[in-house]
Amino acid sequence: MRVLGIETSCDETGVAVYDTAPGGGLLADALYSQVAMHAEYGGVVPELASRDHTRKLLPLVEQVLADADMARGELDGIAYTAGPGLVGALMVGAATAHGMARALNIPVLGVHHMEGHLLAPMLEDEAPAFPFVALLVSGGHTQLVAVKGLGEYRLLGESVDDAAGEAFDKTAKMLRLPYPGGPHVAKLAKQGDPGRFRFPRPMTDRPGLDFSFSGLKTHTLTAIRKLDDAGELTSRGRADIARAFEDAVVDTMVIKCRRALDDTGLKRLVVAGGVSANVRLREGLDQACAKRRAGVFYPRGRFCTDNGAMIAYVGARRLETGERDVTGQMQATPRWPLEQLSAPDYAGTKAES
Known part of the structure; x- marks a missing residue:
């Protein structure tokens, strides 16, 4: 399953494609950091962050697909950060993911930002076992x-x-x-x-x-x-x-x-x-x-901070079990305790699209 991952929780726009097939793995990823823009203010300005995600996200999607030598139609699913994070920034990723998924008629899933970080080491050659x-x-x-x-x-x-x-x-x-x-x-x-x-x-x-x-x-x-x-x-x-x-x-x-x-x-x-x-x-x-x-x-250095690769990985693992957002119901949850997550329902979908 080839999944596009989108990360827009705060001040970094991350996009990646992950393939769950044997020999697949991380196919491509790209990251744009807003640090230089926010440095002038001494911290993240939420409205500026949202606007910059809007400007940078789709060009990054095209860049990552080109790097992976893929067309949009070859994607099998899309994952995006649904929270926690800045609500405006989260909405940019959620709207983009749902719009693309609807146009391509593929499943879409909002994932937990901290679950992405937690499982980022799974992207390495020497991944930990549970x-x-x-x-x-x-x-x-x-x-x-x-x-x-x-x-x-x-x-x-x-x-x-x-x-x-x-x-x-x-x-x-x-x-x-x-x-x-x-x-x-x-x-x-x-x-x-x-x-x-x-x-x-x-x-x-x-x-x-x-x-x-x-x-x-x-x-x-x-x-x-x-x-x-x-x-x-x-x-x-x-x-x-x-x-x-x-x-x-x-x-x-x-x-x-x-x-x-x-x-x-x-x-x-x-x-x-x-x-x-x-x-x-x-x-x-x-x-x-x-x-x-x-x-x-x-995780390797560039996957310690926010990135699309971790979102693509978690999304792919959950999407392949049948999890997905209900059609038209975008998720943007600024506060979302990690302990509210549950294991995937391997017997079927948890939310029908």
Whole structure:
């Protein structure tokens, strides 16, 4: 089954074609990032994001089909991100997907953005087998999930306030770094002295798998103000704070992942989402999993952030079981908990078109 995937949940327009046939796999993908446009405003402007998706989406579809050496009529289905995300941006992808599917008389399905991230490592040659523990860590989400199979997810823990990605972005603003902040904090942290400051590792001194980064953010702000008052907020001081902050976030996530593996008894860890590209996080998780003789799996760098390939993959796996949207009923769900998903009904369709 050859499925076109469309991702328009926020500030990146992603399109891909995935083929479920033996020897198929990912046939082509393309991504357009709006980062340069939003950088002027220091963050994503929803209306501008929606307009840019409208301009870029169809040209990207044509580009991907050409790269895959396919015509529209050779598609067997279309998948799009139905949520969570910015409602206007989601509507652009949903309307385009439903319009194309109606014209081609093929099934269409809205899929969960975070399920796409969760299963992005399945696009790699060394894909993880079920079951596994997944750490989903992105701008808006920090979650630990026990994954038994497609759609069989049990939430183990999540952030009770700021997600890790949000904490990185807010820290970047405190340090007067450009948007998007996360990569800039990580880059600056490479120059920092790991021994100068030690920030708290939130919620690691108590049982459980939930996260909290709001207090760490406040601690970081206090440290910045103290340096500023002392006239020591130099480039060196800012780098040292960035390093202390990154070390605290990384250590916290490594500790929680170790606990999740121990609590579940599972021997595979999947790490996905934008923050999964962080080099220090990968180093820490590699070491922790090696000590437990557990495997750890990541998507390639360009599939850590939002992309069409992950949507095409999840959509293809669900469409081939018979799942599809009801004709004319587009989905755009800005808030959509991952635990509301269910396993596909392999005995038949879950929603008739």
